Amino acid sequence: MIMTAIRRYCLGVHTVVAFVGNSVSYLMPVLACVVAFEVFSRYILDEPTIWAYDVSLFLFGYIAALGGAYAQQQRAHINVDILYNKVSARTKGIFNLFSFALAMFFVVIICKMSIGKFEEALEFNYRRQSEWAPQTHHYWLMITVACVLLILQLSSDWINSFHQAITGKPLLLAPSQESQETQEGNP
Amino acid sequence: MIGIEALTGILLVCIIAAFALGAPVGLALGGIAMGIGYITWGDALFNVIPTTLESTHFSFILLAIPLYIYMGQLLTRSGIGDAMFNASQMLIGRIRGSLAISVIVVCSMIGAMVGIIGAGIMTSGSIALRPMLERGYDKRLALGVIMAGGGLGILIPPSIPMIMFASSTQNSVGRMFIGALVPALITIVLLIAYVVISCKLNPKRAPLDAVPDVLPTAKEKLLTARDGLLSLLLIVAVLGSIIMGIATPTESGAIGVVGAIVLAILFKRFKPRMVQKAGMQAALLVSVALWIIVGASVFSNFHLLMGVQNMVAGFTQDLGLPPIVIIMLFQLIMLLLGFIIDEFIIVLICAPIFTPIAVALGYDPIWFGILMILNIEIAVQTPPYGFALFYLKGIAPPDVTMLDIYKSILPFVLLKLCVLITVMMFPELVTWLPDLLMD
Amino acid sequence: HAAEHNWRFANLYNRGTAFGEVYQNLADNINTMSNGRINVQMLYAGEGVGQTGILGSVKTGLIAMGAPFQSMHAGELPAGVVEVGLPGGTDDVGELSTLFHEKGWAPILKEAYGSQGLVWLDPYVQPPVYVITKDPITSVEDFKGLKIRAPGAYGKFLRNLGASPVSLSWSEIYTSLSTGVIDGSIGSNIIDHRDGNHVEVAKYMYPLPLAGAQVLPIVVNRNAWKKLSPDLQAIVEGATAIHAQEQMTKSILWESEALADMQAKGLKWSPEPSDADKVAWKEAGMGLLDEYAASDKYSKQLIDVLRKEQQ
Ligand code: NA
Ligand code: NA
Numbered sequence: 001m002i003m004t005a006i007r008r009y010c011l012g013v014h015t016v017v018a019f020v021g022n023s024v025s026y027l028m029p030v031l032a033c034v035v036a037f038e039v040f041s042r043y044i045l046d047e048p049t050i051w052a053y054d055v056s057l058f059l060f061g062y063i064a065a066l067g068g069a070y071a072q073q074q075r076a077h078i079n080v081d082i083l084y085n086k087v088s089a090r091t092k093g094i095f096n097l098f099s100f101a102l103a104m105f106f107v108v109i110i111c112k113m114s115i116g117k118f119e120e121a122l123e124f125n126y127r128r129q130s131e132w133a134p135q136t137h138h139y140w141l142m143i144t145v146a147c148v149l150l151i152l153q154l155s156s157d158w159i160n161s162f163h164q165a166i167t168g169k170p171l172l173l174a175p176s177q178e179s180q181e182t183q184e185g186n187p
Numbered sequence: 188m189i190g191i192e193a194l195t196g197i198l199l200v201c202i203i204a205a206f207a208l209g210a211p212v213g214l215a216l217g218g219i220a221m222g223i224g225y226i227t228w229g230d231a232l233f234n235v236i237p238t239t240l241e242s243t244h245f246s247f248i249l250l251a252i253p254l255y256i257y258m259g260q261l262l263t264r265s266g267i268g269d270a271m272f273n274a275s276q277m278l279i280g281r282i283r284g285s286l287a288i289s290v291i292v293v294c295s296m297i298g299a300m301v302g303i304i305g306a307g308i309m310t311s312g313s314i315a316l317r318p319m320l321e322r323g324y325d326k327r328l329a330l331g332v333i334m335a336g337g338g339l340g341i342l343i344p345p346s347i348p349m350i351m352f353a354s355s356t357q358n359s360v361g362r363m364f365i366g367a368l369v370p371a372l373i374t375i376v377l378l379i380a381y382v383v384i385s386c387k388l389n390p391k392r393a394p395l396d397a398v399p400d401v402l403p404t405a406k407e408k409l410l411t412a413r414d415g416l417l418s419l420l421l422i423v424a425v426l427g428s429i430i431m432g433i434a435t436p437t438e439s440g441a442i443g444v445v446g447a448i449v450l451a452i453l454f455k456r457f458k459p460r461m462v463q464k465a466g467m468q469a470a471l472l473v474s475v476a477l478w479i480i481v482g483a484s485v486f487s488n489f490h491l492l493m494g495v496q497n498m499v500a501g502f503t504q505d506l507g508l509p510p511i512v513i514i515m516l517f518q519l520i521m522l523l524l525g526f527i528i529d530e531f532i533i534v535l536i537c538a539p540i541f542t543p544i545a546v547a548l549g550y551d552p553i554w555f556g557i558l559m560i561l562n563i564e565i566a567v568q569t570p571p572y573g574f575a576l577f578y579l580k581g582i583a584p585p586d587v588t589m590l591d592i593y594k595s596i597l598p599f600v601l602l603k604l605c606v607l608i609t610v611m612m613f614p615e616l617v618t619w620l621p622d623l624l625m626d
Numbered sequence: 627h628a629a630e631h632n633w634r635f636a637n638l639y640n641r642g643t644a645f646g647e648v649y650q651n652l653a654d655n656i657n658t659m660s661n662g663r664i665n666v667q668m669l670y671a672g673e674g675v676g677q678t679g680i681l682g683s684v685k686t687g688l689i690a691m692g693a694p695f696q697s698m699h700a701g702e703l704p705a706g707v708v709e710v711g712l713p714g715g716t717d718d719v720g721e722l723s724t725l726f727h728e729k730g731w732a733p734i735l736k737e738a739y740g741s742q743g744l745v746w747l748d749p750y751v752q753p754p755v756y757v758i759t760k761d762p763i764t765s766v767e768d769f770k771g772l773k774i775r776a777p778g779a780y781g782k783f784l785r786n787l788g789a790s791p792v793s794l795s796w797s798e799i800y801t802s803l804s805t806g807v808i809d810g811s812i813g814s815n816i817i818d819h820r821d822g823n824h825v826e827v828a829k830y831m832y833p834l835p836l837a838g839a840q841v842l843p844i845v846v847n848r849n850a851w852k853k854l855s856p857d858l859q860a861i862v863e864g865a866t867a868i869h870a871q872e873q874m875t876k877s878i879l880w881e882s883e884a885l886a887d888m889q890a891k892g893l894k895w896s897p898e899p900s901d902a903d904k905v906a907w908k909e910a911g912m913g914l915l916d917e918y919a920a921s922d923k924y925s926k927q928l929i930d931v932l933r934k935e936q937q
Contacts, residue, residue, distance in 0.1 A: 025466040070474070099215065106215075
């Protein structure tokens with residue numbers, strides 16, 4: 001009963017994070033187009049835009065932050081696997097309990113600070129310091145969302161590792177098996 | 188209050204422990220800094236996070252990373268990257284290691300476009316790693332070539348660390364850019380020589396392409412040449428857009444993206460799905476790279492607020508050593524800092540502290556700056572903490588472990604150390620060309 | 627013995643630069659004048675706090691004291707942009723002093739900074755902002771269509787003159803000037819242009835400054851300030867006043883040194899602007915007042931004072 005609920009929770013997190021991760025990838029071509037348009041507008045039309053600089057930086061931040069949870073799901077975050085690769089599945093689980101807790105600690109702090117900055121940005125109407133001066137509150141809201149997603153994914157992975165540490169088997173199918181296709185660099 | 192030396196020791200121990208357990212590098216660095224910081228400083232330290240996030244995500248310099256990674260992904264997924272290597276291999280001929288040599292050449296060209304290490308390694312890695320592994324190249328050789336070649340991004344102009352060095356020590360950027368050319372050329376030649384010699388000695392490291400059953404017809408050869416030429420044109424176009432003043436080095440990545448899509452259409456290999464898949468992979472890599480940079484920056488900002496820069500300044504007081512020994516000591520300090528500090532921070536801390544001393548001892552500041560850049564190139568690829576290592580791991584296929592990467596660097600670190608020592612012994616290698624061209 | 631108050635003080639300059647040393651002197655002065663009861667640790671550019679992070683870090687108490695450059699915080703504290711000096715503003719130091727201390731700018735700014743948890747200490751003056759270009763500017767007309775790297779208020783000002791402001795990071799100015807991505811760039815002062823080596827790739831400086839003299843504050847975190855006894859508060863204020871004096875005398879000296887350095891590398895002034903040019907220049911600046919007054923209530927109060935002054 002409890003196991004089913006936990007399994008559902010993990011699968012639910014998996015779905016949401018995968019959806020956001022996929023959606024973010026559509027921002028990549030948009031980012032390239034914005035920067036390319038600025039070059040075109042400045043060099044060919046002789047009219048540098050007022051907005052491309054900030055828009056491209058915002059897009060950069062969105063892609064970088066929001067993709068974090070999906071990268072965790074794909075185990076794409078870089079780790080030093082020298083000792084890790086040599087130990088048993090159960091020990092790996094124990095190692096993960098520690099690693100993911102440390103990571104979660106950091107992300108929870110980021111999340112807490114971003115909520116504070118979001119409220120502050122709303123209260124004082126914070127903007128970018130550029131001539132265009134767009135508001136920045138959405139950036140902090142986005143960081144908060146990115147952190148919540150990452151915390152959810154880490155918690156799901158932590159539960160999974162806990163299961164693995166006790167039983168020696170993962171609770172769910174290993175992510176690398178589920179998504180072999182997206183992880184490898186082949187076309 | 189805890190002294191900065193003790194704190195640095197504790198941080199290093201924590202890093203090694205967390206890395207040993209296989210924790211995600213960036214998140215672990217941030218977690219360690221916040222944990223130790225909470226104990227030594229209190230929760231006011233958490234306020235370092237918003238300013239660090241802003242200065243990372245709103246950095247126009249780092250914007251080169253997503254653009255170049257995306258370009259790299261598009262090139263490899265459309266097969267244009269392969270065309271590039273096929274053609275350059277045809278040029279070099281059927282010798283052992285020819286693919287690795289063309290990788291070094293392509294890396295040098297990418298180095299001439301970008302000014303930071305990350306963009307160089309991740310672009311070169313995207314395009315060149317898989318072809319080498321597929322053709323049975325020794326893993327270590329393949330990884331090492333990418334890392335050494337990608338590192339050229341800061342040695343071949345334009346180079347952001349050089350601009351930072353020049354402005355913080357009030358030296359000429361132009362002089363530095365030109366001064367770096369000869370050491371860069373020496374590095375490239377040494378890298379190629381290493382590939383040729385090591386493949387001669389150990390032929391298994393770089394298998395020759397199997398002779399096809401049917402020899403390629405003249406028409407096929409012509410097609411390869413045409414495709415390769417067109418792909419190389421892309422690089423020329425991106426470089427040209429920088430030199431002709433159309434785009435800044437950062438923006439040129441976007442030109443590369445557009446160019447890659449145009450080429451894919453020309454080659455009739457364009458599919459919307461390819462653009463989306465390249466975007467997916469690029470977004471993942473960008474996110475991985477940026478979470479490392481955020482975590483590492485939080486870590487180093489904490490370390491700086493605690494005064495690590497004063498520790499470095501303290502080392503240099505009252506040395507009373509012969510001048511060249513002092514220069515060597517500086518190199519050693521920077522190499523050691525490279526174990527736990529990233530490239531920009533090393534320039535930021537060491538350039539203003541060391542350079543005036545070197546100048547007072549009668550050395551040329553440009554020469555000293557180039558030594559610093561060469562040194563950083565080594566520092567970013569020495570374990571445990573090195574951005575070149577992390578970037579390469581990010582771009583490599585899943586079956587490449589960090590141990591493979593650590594093992595791959597040794598000969599290349601030694602090569603770069605050779606360049607560093609050579610340039611240290613013969614300052615003319617740096618000063619000759621700028622003196623010739625600029626005075 | 628250990629200090630009663632351990633402060634961190636961030637400024638925007640690199641370690642080893644002349645300006646960096648002036649801030650170091652302020653830190654040292656507070657240490658000596660307080661007999662070691664306040665210990666101030668200096669943080670130079672990028673040493674833990676980014677350029678755009680100084681104000682925010684002082685607000686939250688991450689650092690106790692900061693020397694921010696207001697243009698970096700235009701979106702956070704708009705009144706600061708009026709304080710530093712809008713394009714076309716005066717360069718007369720006496721006039722500026724009256725504006726702050728007699729005409730009422732100081733109390734308005736104390737309140738503006740105070741509303742965000744900051745204590746505003748007496749400001750100091752830094753040298754004017756100039757624009758450097760690749761080709762000589764013979765009349766204001768020449769600015770039409772020029773691509774000039776100029777952030778925020780300076781961008782708006784140049785747009786009023788028909789130029790096209792471009793946003794670029796500081797470390798790309800050199801490369802962009804050399805390849806021709808941009809035709810010119812402003813620097814936060816002449817010394818900034820010298821340090822950025824801009825003269826190697828752009829040789830002409832326009833004689834009219836974009837802002838005559840720049841007024842910059844020293845800010846302190848409110849909680850850190852309240853923890854000081856009144857005598858220590860007086861000591862910090864005293865050290866700040868000495869610092870303002872030193873900024874004034876030294877920056878005049880360094881500005882002329884930087885100028886001489888750049889002239890030795892081939893810097894030339896564009897020809898002396900005509901009277902019509904000067905009027906156009908002034909008007910481009912005045913055209914910004916309404917826009918800035920609208921940005922927040924403190925900016926409006928400051929500009930109201932300025933307007934009354936001009937009538
Ligand atoms: Na480069
Ligand atoms: Na290292």
